[in-house]
Amino acid sequence: MQTTLTVNGRNHELDIDPRVTLLDALRDQIGLTGSKKGCDHGQCGACTVLVDGRRINACLSLAVMHDGDSITTVEGLAEGGASALQKAFVAHDGMQCGYCTPGQVCSATGMLEEVSAGWPSHVSDDLEGPVTLSHAELSERMSGNLCRCSCYPGINAAIREIADETRQPIDQQEAAE
Secondary structure, three states: OEEEEEEOOEEEEEEOOOOOEHHHHHHHHHOOOOOOOOOOOOOOOOOEEEEOOEEEEHHHOEHHHHOOOEEEOHHHHOOOOOOHHHHHHHHOOOOOOOOOHHHHHHHHHHHHHHHHOOOOOOOOOOOOOOOOEOHHHHHHHOOOOOOOOOOHHHHHHHHHHHHHHOOOOEOHHHHHO
């Protein structure tokens, strides 16, 4: 089946089986191997990419479903050099083996946009007010991304640093801990 995927601002015309996942198309057809295949069941988040600015598990989505969508991978976030979030991950030791890091970075990027837009989560106190990035809020919003090395303190610190720089409401008491 003919499909055109717009990945990181570039069009890729593909002739692929309609059963091919977005993750497999990115890795095997386009050659972008930043997104990882972890569980292949949508449980670990290693394959997280942004589609039209929203985070998805690429292993659960068919590539042909995204004809005309704008897909951003971790490579796209790093165009022109590492993003501020990627630099914060390094500065806060938000990785060990690095396998989950691309998915964590993509997910955190999308999550910060959700917070900025005021989207509530399951643990948000107020459904209509600004979202405060508390420990519970951050944990809930990043719960779809697992780190088997348990680098969560560094990951959380990196996300909080960027949230603070972009003036996202953060629970200051928790940020100091």
